[in-house]
Amino acid sequence: MPTPPSTTAARAAAERLAGLAVPAGALGRLGELAVWVSSVQGEVPPRPLEGVRLVIFAGDHGVAGHGVSAYPPAITAAMVRTFVAGRAGVNALARAHGVGVRVLDVAVDADLSDLPAEVGAHKVRRGSGAIHLEDALHPVETTRALEIGRRAAHEEVAAGAQLLLSGDMGIGNTTPAAALVAAGLGLDAEEVVGRGTGVDAEGLRRKTAVLAAALARAGRRADDPVETLTALGSADLAATVGYLLAAAEAGVPVLLDGLMAVACALSAERIAPGTGAWCVAGHRSPEPAQSLALAHLGLEPLLDLGLRLGEGSGAVAAVPLLRSAVALLRDVAQLDDLLPDEG
Ligand SMILES: Cc1cc2ncn([C@H]3O[C@H](COP(=O)(O)O)[C@@H](O)[C@H]3O)c2cc1C
Numbered sequence: 001m002p003t004p005p006s007t008t009a010a011r012a013a014a015e016r017l018a019g020l021a022v023p024a025g026a027l028g029r030l031g032e033l034a035v036w037v038s039s040v041q042g043e044v045p046p047r048p049l050e051g052v053r054l055v056i057f058a059g060d061h062g063v064a065g066h067g068v069s070a071y072p073p074a075i076t077a078a079m080v081r082t083f084v085a086g087r088a089g090v091n092a093l094a095r096a097h098g099v100g101v102r103v104l105d106v107a108v109d110a111d112l113s114d115l116p117a118e119v120g121a122h123k124v125r126r127g128s129g130a131i132h133l134e135d136a137l138h139p140v141e142t143t144r145a146l147e148i149g150r151r152a153a154h155e156e157v158a159a160g161a162q163l164l165l166s167g168d169m170g171i172g173n174t175t176p177a178a179a180l181v182a183a184g185l186g187l188d189a190e191e192v193v194g195r196g197t198g199v200d201a202e203g204l205r206r207k208t209a210v211l212a213a214a215l216a217r218a219g220r221r222a223d224d225p226v227e228t229l230t231a232l233g234s235a236d237l238a239a240t241v242g243y244l245l246a247a248a249e250a251g252v253p254v255l256l257d258g259l260m261a262v263a264c265a266l267s268a269e270r271i272a273p274g275t276g277a278w279c280v281a282g283h284r285s286p287e288p289a290q291s292l293a294l295a296h297l298g299l300e301p302l303l304d305l306g307l308r309l310g311e312g313s314g315a316v317a318a319v320p321l322l323r324s325a326v327a328l329l330r331d332v333a334q335l336d337d338l339l340p341d342e343g
């Protein structure tokens, strides 16, 4: 279990915030955010956030062959190549905001061995199982995927990361991610299903049926969070869970993205209660399952832009807000220091 963020630092940060040369409460959520950064860093004022790193976990999903996405599975491998080339949506945002990007092929159903070796060095399998028909993974693969994600986080922390973001790439992945949320919160398919890349009414019906069949197939196995990953998740989602678990254990804060990141944070919280305290929510996705999971974790997203891209984009877009919060609590004078001494 992760140790909680420092309450001593949070108290001292709240005191510093209350004394700033601004009207009480005028910094709104930026003030709260600055206090949170202090508490996860254990430092007042908080340190400027250097080493902000995004790891994108890529993989294919058997359900993508069953009409649950508006796009074909071949997009997954093409987008992995695009991340490596620096030309995806999240690359543009990451360059604008000084965020380092790394992509890992955990379970893409394609041969990407021509890409730099580190991309596919820990590939678990080619595609995860179609969860309405079969388990996503063999239990040994779940363990391996969790370990790959943990290792990625440890490597980033060892290289100096002070804030970690996770990204996703995989056509069809909003289906297993919604299944993780349904399993974690005891909800039905209809309550968690969303349009993902933009399926039409017929697609939404198919996706709901796939989700309902998957949840029925998993049955009581959904009561156990690791079994849930095996039955209803995927290798790339399990790796993301491992990444979030390791970040919290290392005491490194996490900025969450959309549905996949938040479904994995919910899974991580089920495995190791307290993980969510190390997370802040970057944005609200239109996917209902993301809002349901955020509410359960007690997280209120910073941005609400109608963004439904994934890749870590909503987290990267929120990085300037975290940096703004830190700058305010570090650099603004104390009101008492501006006033002439009395007496
Ligand atoms: C060109 C393109 C780039 C993307 N980047 C992220 N996603 C996002 O959309 C997919 C999930 O939605 P669904 O479950 O409906 O397939 C994932 O690949 C996710 O990363 C993309 C999707 C497309 C088509």
Ligand SMILES: O=C(O)c1cccnc1
Binding pocket: 174, 195, 196, 197, 257, 258, 259, 260, 285, 286, 287, 290, 308, 309, 310, 311
């Ligand atoms: O919530 C997300 O991050 C999301 C939604 C739709 C498609 N891809 C990602």
